[in-house]
Amino acid sequence: MNPSSNPARVALIGYGYASRTFHAPLIQAVPGLSLALVASSKAEQVRAELPGVAIEADPMQAVVARGVDLVVIATPNDTHFLLAMAALRAGKHVVVDKPMTPSLAEARELHATAQARGRLLSVFHNRRWDSDFLSVRQALRDGLIGDARHFESRIERFRPQVRDRWRERPGPATGLWWDLGPHLVDQALALFGWPDTVQANLALQRSGATTEDWAHVVLGFGPTRVILHVGMLAAIPGARFVVHGTRGSIVKARPDRQEQQLLEGLRPGDPQWGTDADPLQWQSDDGPAQTRPALPGDQSQFYVELAAAIAGNGPNPVPPDEAIRVMAIMQAAVDSASDGRTVSPTCPV
Template structure:
């Protein structure tokens, strides 16, 4: 790799809530070639305790105005994603937006245009592409272990019976479980199978005092193949993370990737055991005994390493705006399908479908 004009790249984060604290800060700090230098947050004491070498500023505008900053991560509440990303782009910064990209498809398109006009990289933090469970299933499908896929089931379930006092569970723009976990579920499905023909969805509020959806069942239709995306807050036993049925058998991945758990407990990304997954993927072929296939380790640092190289001009953006637009189209269409009780097609333009296909093929 040639010696870059600026090495390492200097990165700032807007927000030090769950996403900024648990994922972005430690992953950035553990990625060679990136330096976490500033955080915009009202939690000055907590940031200073966790990252004493990092400058803390009170507002996003103050962060964007810092000299020599190269890139900023927007890890604030969902309704602030689009305006803050726009402001950062116009400040001359490359921008990472936590999921979901924006509140709706119109905002997503407008923000993508802003990035193109500013000549800056705009990317979305789809870290779950580098989870061990997803990598195991993707490898199994690429190897043709079960022939043609007929049904793909993906679940992200939790057991949190009490509604918590936080914006993610309040009735406000961009909140609800589908907008929280749906971006991961949808992005993984699109990466494996491409754009669906249509979508049929149901959303529900199942917990006492819930004011926004906390259960979702979304079906993506691809000809005769069905992709089922499910998330819930009332699953004390969550079931298998993935179950894939095909003409030659079934792939079963029971346990989820462990990186979030490791990050919550303070493990440094890249430490011994980082991303290790002791849960084998099981391959059923119709006989009594399944075959166990070891799961590869996950490593969400790869997202930031690829993005670093994209900013330096060595490779393509790992999650370009067109892929974020497609995910937003799935999220929005599923919500409309649930509201109207209809099967709906994705409202993507033909040129957007072509751009998505080009990015997918890379």
């Protein structure tokens, strides 16, 4: 089957920031996919921005719509499970935005249902295709600094005002750790595997905050420590990645720019798409400081690989068991912070 001649028809559920910024433009950039339907109460906005795409106000009707092959769920986290389960039971392939579900039990149930129905279930861990992560991963694979012993990964922003949106209100899987933490956990597991220990501290730092807006999580891998940090009061943010190893150090100062490029109207395939002018800095064996050009990023590769998998021409880009591992570490961090102890997590799959 040629996916570009028989593209999978996609229903996008929700039309908030994630759908408008990431999902819709990335889906439309992939020949093997066709954005056919959007579930949203913002019909006029969808019609203006996605002419020719059908609109359904009821998300539950959209996930079971006839003629749809793939359902992409980009709604508040507490709705992921019910919508994804309905789509799987209707025979659809499903992509769920991260985090997969608010609970590990729900994530396992979705996985079991997808297996029983013979449907593809994937989770949108798009930051696997970021320029900063790809550059650091390649440097580690090349052995530039020997064995990594101290690894810092941080996403920091300066947003001192609390906004009235679901991510910043109390509820299942809300707050900054559940918003940005899955990106950092997924990348850490991709690099280092399953940790021996999880130690976490979560806090509400901004005036008026009702959910955690600061998180500091340390994963232990034998002698290696992986520090994951997110915060909303960093007018001068720290480096995106800092890695110290047995032979030297790596610094990737600035983050991937694809989100900003998408906001500016750039799309996959455009000349500057995914480019990163901020080089990797590294020094090893007491030699001089050096730089290495950053590798380009391309988050549309998630959907390229997904379309191939649906057509039977490749593996699932983010299999459910990998997303379930992320969920388990997310919950272990919450348990650690709540109990004030170091957790030794059990691998769930």
